[in-house]
Amino acid sequence: MQKDFSPLVGVCINSSKVKKLNQSLERGSINYLLEANKKLNTNLYFFSLVDINFEEDKVRGYIYDETCKKWEERFSPLPEVLYKKGGVKKKEIGEFNSLINSINKNNIKLINPMRGFNKWELHKHFQKNKKISPHLEKTVLFLNPEDLQEMIYEEDSIYLKAVRGRCGKNLMKIKKLDKGFLSTFFRKQPKKIPAKSFEELLDDIDRFFGGSPIIVQRTIDLLNIDNKLVDLRAEVHRNYNNELEIVGIPVRIGEAESPITQHSKSYTFDNFFRNTIGLSDTQINELYMVVENLLYEVYKSVEDYYGNCGEIGIDIGVDKNLQVKLIECNSQPTKISLKDAYGEEAVKKGYEKILEYACFLASPKTI
């Protein structure tokens, strides 16, 4: 790749991570970004929300000196391109809002939108897209008990999810029994709560979600192996030329009895569908093409709603008839399944794409 400029790229990480920069040997995404930067050669610095001086538009940045193998502290201008990693602490919400103002005022380019995705907002947006809507499962916003009642009486089971949930933590599967209901969720391991009546179920839901907005979704009849659910987590990126690239489509197999596939073992798309499911080459290619087209459509549609994204982790379900369903999209995806299935090289490639896209965003022709 030929480029004659080195954009100032700032990675905003949690303040607790900044404190640990010197100590931690295993720095995960920070290490991957430093590694990627050896190829991309951007002016890369790390900082946290509390390191910004909003009056002077300056940042206390942390730069890794490869020669001395040491972190250096240096005051830098606000970045040209900003990559936000991790969530925002409650006590830093003021700084977060000020940073959003600075981004707008200074026309700072964002690799991802500053706030994560909202499952309900995106669902409504996707419904308007004719290429995506056939791949959506019926979903409603849970406003009144009737919203849940109607759906659960039509189905054997449904999913409830917090609109801003992540990592399978704010999600419950509810199964209708002959008498009552059984809710399952995952907290270190699959857990169950029986409810004798609909009223009891509502209390359990209230306690579990603590009043945060939730959606009700029909259950996708996912493929399963030995009572373990199977789904796909595609990692899609933009590159130096602003093109979309699929870095990998790991297949995740959850724990037995779990309503989610996180905390699982992952396999490459080809390996799983060839060796575990026994599809032919033609069937694998056909399935891949459907998934690939859906991924590109979904990615572009997310960007229409939220603005530029450098990476999206897209969860896809494949049902027992090999029909492809969209589960959800993740901003700032962890690349755990990618690493598990496709190895560390794929993760490295993902982080290279992040910096490639930073270069695209900052390139004179883009501005």
Ligand SMILES: Nc1ncnc2c1ncn2[C@@H]1O[C@H](COP(=O)(O)OP(=O)(O)O)[C@@H](O)[C@H]1O
């Ligand atoms: N409608 C559904 N039908 C079947 N399985 C689902 C459904 N929704 C979610 N899941 C399972 O739960 C997992 C987590 O759900 P997801 O919507 O991705 O929420 P999170 O943001 O917590 O990852 C999915 O990866 C999938 O395995």
Ligand SMILES: [Mg+2]
């Ligand atoms: Mg998910």
